[in-house]
Amino acid sequence: MSNIPENLKYTKTHEWIDVQDTYAGVCGITDHAQEMLTDIVFVELPEVGIEVKAGEQVAVVESVKAVSDVYAPVSGRITEVNKLLEDKPELLNSDPYGEGWIYKIDIKDKYELDELMDAAAYAEHVAQGE
Amino acid sequence: MTAQRTFLYDDHIKLGARMVEFAGWELPVMYTSIIDEHMAVRQSAGIFDVSHMGEIVVKGRGAKAALQRLIPTDMGRLEKGKSMYTCFLNEQGGIIDDLFIFMLSDNEYYLVVNAGTTEKDVEWLTLNCKTNVAIQDVSEVTSKIDIQGPQSYNILKKIIKDDRLEGLQRFYFFTGTYKGEPVLVSQTGYTGEFGYELFCINNIISRLWNDILDAGKEYGLKPAGLGARDTLRLESCYSLYGHELSETISPIEGGIGFVVNATSDYIAKDIIEDQKKNGAPREILCLEMMDKAIPRSDYPVVYNKQDIGAITSGGFSPLLKKGIAMALVKRGLVTIHDEVSVGIRGKQSPAKVVARPFYKYNGKRL
Incomplete structure (x- = not known):
């Protein structure tokens, strides 16, 4: 069973957001996502300063076998990216909720957070094999 | 159509394999990690279920002559107990399939072909082998596992107790026994490492697989999936049907020009000889990405x-720790050390043309 921290919000496409205050968040991919991908060898980070919409592709994660898009859980502006991942993409495998964070975002519309899943709902989503 | 399962399906599930569909078969893509499985083969050994591959027996007094007409490789290079790599050509010089031919006797040959092309190969053989030749597709009753890597001999000798194993040279084979049933043991592979390919009837494959896994524990043997098989063959620049090879790509273009050596007549000989002498329209390049x-x-x-x-096969090399690829391009425009670029998601990423292969056949036996 994969790790699903209680304090995060989740998307159906297996991203997480840690809402640090109402207007800022840290985002990454879930433990389940990294398990499915295995052997992550490349991360294409977004540019700092760009505006993204909820559900829009914001980064790319490549495992040995496949290319996967990473989608923004909410709309906003990218304020920081995890440069460490350029040399150590495997941090996404070893610590997806910690050192493997991908980017920080200034949340444009806090009500979009209500559309996301809590840990229990996401656990259910994963259990259903989606 | 539901995917076929090999006789090792339950064993794969028990090992926690992640299954994928490939050429109409449900096969393990990995067990734990493609990189770990890849490195196990390079450093110790790995075992692969490749039962999906096709096996066709061609026999009769006319077998040798009929096969010679279908391939650009000299059948005279074979001897009893030896195999060779070659391909079937269509009239345009394109590749119908690439295959191994094992010579069982003067009048009997065992063909190992790709899973997705077996039916097409049988049709092609049937169409072209009319006199004194019998063709039998034995794929359904045959299972195949490969054990590859420098420790392969030490592991296999515990299971196949046969004096012929120790001195078995590359591209040679013998028929040994396991649980009283015949097993064809061939010193060949698709990984760039020393190793064996084993062919046997379906009902002993699970015991053979598990015996080898047990025997290999002390040597670090790992079950390996299609993912590692692909990265291993990419580092070794082994062409794969449907990628570097197809009905519209000639063997000269597809990076297997070394199979062209027959002097007697064969289908598309004029085209192939001309390409060999004057160059083919396209060629395979080896590329190493300069950026991440x-x-x-x-x-x-x-x-x-x-x-x-365009890229025909590409990916991350676990050994070189960078992106590598084979690409089919117009011939003569670029050469080794030149810089090209690869279009990745709308951006151009620089790549260096490098010597083939990325990883030379190792052949080390521990």
Whole structure:
């Protein structure tokens, strides 16, 4: 069973957001996502300063076998990216909720957070094999 | 159509394999990690279920002559107990399939073909082998596992107790026994490492697989999936049907020009000989990405702002720890050390043309 921290919000496409205050968040991919991908060898980070919409592709994660898009859980502006991942993409495998964070975002519309899943709902989503 | 399962399906599930569909078969893509499985084969050994592959027996007084007409490789290079790599050509010089031919006797040959092309191969053989030749597709009753890597001999000798194993040379085979049933043991593979391919009837494959896994524990043997098989063969620059090879790609273009050596007549000989002498329209290049980027199949290859071809196979090399690829491009435009670029998600990523292969056949036996 994969790790699903209680304090995060989740998307159906297996991203997480840690809402640090109402207007800022840290985002990454879930433990389940990294398990499915295995052997992550490349991360294409977004540019700092760009505006993204909820559900829009914001980064790319490549495992040995496949290319996967990473989608923004909410709309906003990218304020920081995890440069460490350029040399150590495997941090996404070893610590997806910690050192493997991908980017920080200034949340444009806090009500979009209500559309996301809590840990229990996401656990259910994963259990259903989606 | 539901995917076929090999006789090792339950064993794969028990090992926690992640299954994928490939050429109509449900096969393990990995067990724990493609990189770990890849490195196990390079450093100790790995075992692969490749029961999906096709096996066809061609026999009769006319077998040798009939096969010679279908391939650009000299059948005279074979001897009893020896195998060779070759391909079937269509009239345009394109490749119907690439295959191994094992010579069982003067009048009997065992063909190992790709899973997705077995039916087509049988049709092609049937169409072209009319006199004194019998063709039998034995794929359904045959299972196949490969054990590959420098420790392969030490592991297999515990299971196949046969004096012939120790001195078995590359591309040679013998028929040994396991649980009283015949097993064809061949010193061949698709990984760039020393190793064996084993062919046997379906009902002993699970016991053979598990015995080898147990025997290999002390040597670090790992079950390996299609993912590692693909990265291993990519590092070794072994062409794969449907990627570097197809009905519209000739063997000269597809990186297997070394199979062209027959002097007697064969289908498309004029075209192939001309390409060998004067060059083919396209060629396979080996590319190493200069930045952190991973080239994948079908990505365009650009030189001097001109589209010169596309990636046929690409990925992350666990050994070199960078993106590598084979690409089919217009011949003669670029050469080793030149810089090209690969279009990845709309951006151009620089790549260096390097010598083939990325990883030379190792052949080390511990």
